[in-house]
Amino acid sequence: VGPAPPGAGVHLSQIFQWIWPSLADGRLATLFTWICLVEVERVRQPTPRVIEGQEAARLEKIFRQMSGSEGRDFVTPEEIAGGRDQAVDAKLKNIVDRETVVAVCGDREIQRTEFMELMCEDNFRAHEGAGQVILQDRRRLVRQRRPDVGVDVWVLEEVEAEEAEQQLLVDALEAEVRRWRRRAELRLQGGAEAPAEA
Structure with missing residues (x-):
């Protein structure tokens, strides 16, 4: 200034x-x-609530099932879409295909916290440290840190x-x-x- x-x-x-x-x-x-x-x-927008513990546990369980028994801390687009080797009927049962996951997230490993944020119910934060929230009307809220004035606020991304x-x-x-x-x-x-x- x-x-x-x-x-x-x-x-x-x-x-x-x-x-x-x-x-x-x-x-x-x-x-x-x-x-x-x-x-x-x-x-400033109202601070979104964090999902209930029961919902967080459900998302964690889904993540563990997708990431396999190796205890990895990430999943791939293929795993979110239901796995690599799927018959036609299995593909029809899945809500999302690999191409859609890649279009949204990129062709890369998706870490646990990002997975939780992606799969979280609209209008809610997946965890306390979440930096973004999708609203029901598809707009996105982002956390804006303003350390010089001592506040964290939620604002619309666009x-x-x-x-x-x-x-x-x-x-x-x-x-x-x-x-x-x-x-x-x-x-x-x-x-x-x-x-x-x-």
Whole structure:
């Protein structure tokens, strides 16, 4: 973000410094954090619930059956589709074929956690650490980590232009938090004037 070019308006940090001339860099970081937290609420979606233990156990059992007796921590597209050597009637009983699995996941090994996320009921997380959720309307939620302002939020992966602009605003505010925290740290370390841009 940084200082605005001449004629482009006044940067928010300059307004804060005019209002509160003795405002320390760390306090500016706090102000930007508060603003960022308010703005992130405009794109935040409700946190999806984690599936019940019984459902997780059922998915684990299916995974173990597909991965075989070797105790592997992955399955292949063929295994998800029912195995390599199938008669015509066995292929007809399967919900999905190998080509569909490859189209969705790629022609690769699918790890246990990814399998759980793929097979999980719509609108639910497969586990606490899940990073994505498919909604009933086929949209996808993704977990967005915003460590500079101390939140994890769920947002839509594909958004309309207005919401995309809002996410860019949140990104810019979070960058300001980082910049002013860095300036505060540099002042504490050396006592010298910190650079205007970080």
